[in-house]
Amino acid sequence: xxxxxxxxxxxxxxxxxxxxxxxxxxxxxxxxxxxxxxxxxxxxxxxxxxxxxxxxxxxxxxxxxxxxxxxxxxxxxxxxxxxxxxxxxxxxxxxxxxxxxxxxxxxxxxxxxxxxxxxxxxxxxxxxxxxxxxxxxxxxxxxxxxxxxxxxxxxxxxxxxxxxxxxxxxxxxxxxxxxxxxxxxxxxxxxxxxxxxxxxxxxxxxxxxxxxxxxxxxxxxxxxxxxxxxxxxxxxxxxxxxxxxxxxx
Amino acid sequence: xxxxxxxxxxxxxxxxxxxxxxxxxxxxxxxxxxxxxxxxxxxxxxxxxxxxxxxxxxxxxxxxxxxxxxxxxxxxxxxxxxxxxxxxxxxxxxxxxxxxxxxxxxxxxxxxxxxxxxxxxxxxxxxxxxxxxxxxxxxxxxxxxxxxxxxxxxxxxxxxxxxxxxxxxxxxxxxxxxxxxxxxxxxxxxxxxxxxxxxxxxxxxxxxxxxxxxxxxxxxxxxxxxxxxxxxxxxxxxxxxxxxxxxxxxxxxxxxxxxxxxxxxxxxxxxxxxxxxxxxxxxxxxxxxxxxxxxxxxxxxxxxxxxxxxxxxx
Ligand SMILES: Cc1cc2nc3c(=O)[nH]c(=O)nc-3n(C[C@H](O)[C@H](O)[C@H](O)COP(=O)(O)OP(=O)(O)OC[C@H]3O[C@@H](n4cnc5c(N)ncnc54)[C@H](O)[C@@H]3O)c2cc1C
Numbered sequence: 001x002x003x004x005x006x007x008x009x010x011x012x013x014x015x016x017x018x019x020x021x022x023x024x025x026x027x028x029x030x031x032x033x034x035x036x037x038x039x040x041x042x043x044x045x046x047x048x049x050x051x052x053x054x055x056x057x058x059x060x061x062x063x064x065x066x067x068x069x070x071x072x073x074x075x076x077x078x079x080x081x082x083x084x085x086x087x088x089x090x091x092x093x094x095x096x097x098x099x100x101x102x103x104x105x106x107x108x109x110x111x112x113x114x115x116x117x118x119x120x121x122x123x124x125x126x127x128x129x130x131x132x133x134x135x136x137x138x139x140x141x142x143x144x145x146x147x148x149x150x151x152x153x154x155x156x157x158x159x160x161x162x163x164x165x166x167x168x169x170x171x172x173x174x175x176x177x178x179x180x181x182x183x184x185x186x187x188x189x190x191x192x193x194x195x196x197x198x199x200x201x202x203x204x205x206x207x208x209x210x211x212x213x214x215x216x217x218x219x220x221x222x223x224x225x226x227x228x229x230x231x232x233x234x235x236x237x238x239x240x241x242x243x244x245x246x247x248x249x
Numbered sequence: 250x251x252x253x254x255x256x257x258x259x260x261x262x263x264x265x266x267x268x269x270x271x272x273x274x275x276x277x278x279x280x281x282x283x284x285x286x287x288x289x290x291x292x293x294x295x296x297x298x299x300x301x302x303x304x305x306x307x308x309x310x311x312x313x314x315x316x317x318x319x320x321x322x323x324x325x326x327x328x329x330x331x332x333x334x335x336x337x338x339x340x341x342x343x344x345x346x347x348x349x350x351x352x353x354x355x356x357x358x359x360x361x362x363x364x365x366x367x368x369x370x371x372x373x374x375x376x377x378x379x380x381x382x383x384x385x386x387x388x389x390x391x392x393x394x395x396x397x398x399x400x401x402x403x404x405x406x407x408x409x410x411x412x413x414x415x416x417x418x419x420x421x422x423x424x425x426x427x428x429x430x431x432x433x434x435x436x437x438x439x440x441x442x443x444x445x446x447x448x449x450x451x452x453x454x455x456x457x458x459x460x461x462x463x464x465x466x467x468x469x470x471x472x473x474x475x476x477x478x479x480x481x482x483x484x485x486x487x488x489x490x491x492x493x494x495x496x497x498x499x500x501x502x503x504x505x506x507x508x509x510x511x512x513x514x515x516x517x518x519x520x521x522x523x524x525x526x527x528x529x530x531x532x533x534x535x536x537x538x539x540x541x542x543x544x545x546x547x548x549x550x551x552x553x554x555x556x557x558x559x560x561x562x563x
Contacts, residue, residue, distance in 0.1 A: 120494075123362065126361060132319075160441070168425045215386065218371070230540075231543070
């Protein structure tokens with residue numbers, strides 16, 4: 001079974017971003033970029049499926065500018081077999097990404113698409129569900145355990161109430177949550193080997209997809225700031241302040 | 250044209266998240282309809298009909314909706330969408346699972362986790378773990394939204410007298426099967442709607458030590474939450490996680506214990522009215538947003554605080 005793993009290049013989770021003074025967006029010039037952490041978890045899971053003999057080939061896909069090749073090389077160094085970049089300078093929103101992925105699925109015929117539940121830049125949490133909808137495939141979102149047998153995946157899902165377990169027929173789209181696994185670091189020899197692994201470059205036009213954004217970002221502001229508070233010396237003082245000053249207890 | 254709200258419920262009670270979503274829907278033009286899809290969910294339909302601002306409840310019964318799957322709910326919503334300009338659900342794991350699928354099938358964008366409605370097509374939402382607030386305009390004819398429940402006060406319940414209409418189910422797709430749900434039984438208030446939340450981080454050191462927080466929570470009538478580090482370490486279950494990728498809370502009082510204050514955690518709690526931090530590291534970033542901080546060892550301070558609160562209660 002072939003597994004498709006979409007990976008997104010995002011501002012590293014440790015970087016504190018700044019809003020541009022003219023409110024036109026977020027200033028990310030020079031910021032450290034990394035693979036979206038949830039996509040690392042998806043990549044790791046695909047590799048483990050291959051190590052267990054469940055997956056036969058892992059194809060990593062990224063979309064955006066040429067620099068996304070770095071993210072794909074990271075996936076290849078972790079253990080993906082080959083990579084596809086859909087190169088475009090267009091602003092890509094979840095629906096467009098889902099449509100582009102659908103076109104890749106048509107070419108690659110994977111049995112499973114494993115992807116992050118959310119990208120830590122736009123925090124949309126949409127693409128997996130959209131892709132499953134467009135394909136008419138089952139979806140299992142927020143996975144914390146995946147077992148594959150007899151043409152189906154049994155998936156434990158992290159939901160607000162606890163853990164829910166569902167079974168989805170393959171092919172399916174599964175989005176992963178934090179507790180699924182701990183992604184490996186690529187070893188130096190594997191980073192070297194990754195440079196020789198195949199990486200194809202496509203475009204939205206060759207895939208026949210119009211990636212035009214549907215949402216217009218009118219303004220991006222600094223969120224309201226909290227005032228720094230005070231340090232108190234004792235629990236007595238704290239309780240007194242919570243009572244009389246804050247009035248919350 | 251009208252607004253359709255997808256109700257979240259367990260066939261017996263209407264989830265509070267729906268009350269907040271109806272309140273958001275009231276900011277949009279047109280009458281509000283609430284879709285209650287379930288099995289033996291009459292009581293839920295009644296509760297939805299009594300919500301302030303609801304014009305009509307659409308009740309859909311099917312055994313497959315007892316524990317509904319995204320595939321089936323999405324098919325149902327899509328079959329009804331032609332009558333609506335806006336389709337809304339809470340930005341809970343329930344709403345997040347279903348609505349993007351609906352949006353894709355309708356070939357429209359979804360606006361996730363809306364915190365403010367500026368007009369029928371213009372919304373505010375946070376990006377980058379709450380570090381930027383974006384105003385977005387949807388160019389689509391139909392808008393699919395998930396709503397951050399803490400950003401809208403709940404719709405009043407009991408005042409409304411909406412009609413309840415019965416709607417036919419859409420045949421289940423059979424693509425997925427629900428196998429089960431592990432829901433921990435808890436005596437304490439639910440995290441996202443509690444008036445007070447006490448959260449623990451890696452500093453707690455073990456699941457056993459969370460007892461200290463539970464005792465504190467009990468005197469305060471609070472819910473217990475956690476940082477990702479505490480959940481990852483197995484101290485507490487996943488549904489305790491507060492943050493960018495967990496639950497969003499905005500209680501009157503949030504007490505962060507042994508939590509450093511990473512941006513991913515702050516994203517889930519910085520709209521709390523009052524924040525208290527207990528941490529032994531005076532440089533911990535959590536102190537930059539806390540209204541009241543105590544620097545010290547939580548293993549000493551938390552029991553003292555619990556005792557002091559008991560004393561104050563008399
Ligand atoms: C993709 C992604 C998503 C994430 N999503 C979330 C999320 O939703 N929610 C979330 O919380 N995090 C999230 N994180 C993780 C986040 O970046 C931090 O790693 C995490 O919040 C740290 O948890 P912590 O504060 O408990 O642990 P630490 O950062 O290790 O802090 C522990 C604190 O405890 C204090 N301490 C230790 N012992 C004591 C003691 N005896 N008395 C008093 N204080 C003590 C220390 O001084 C320290 O400040 C995410 C990260 C990534 C990459």
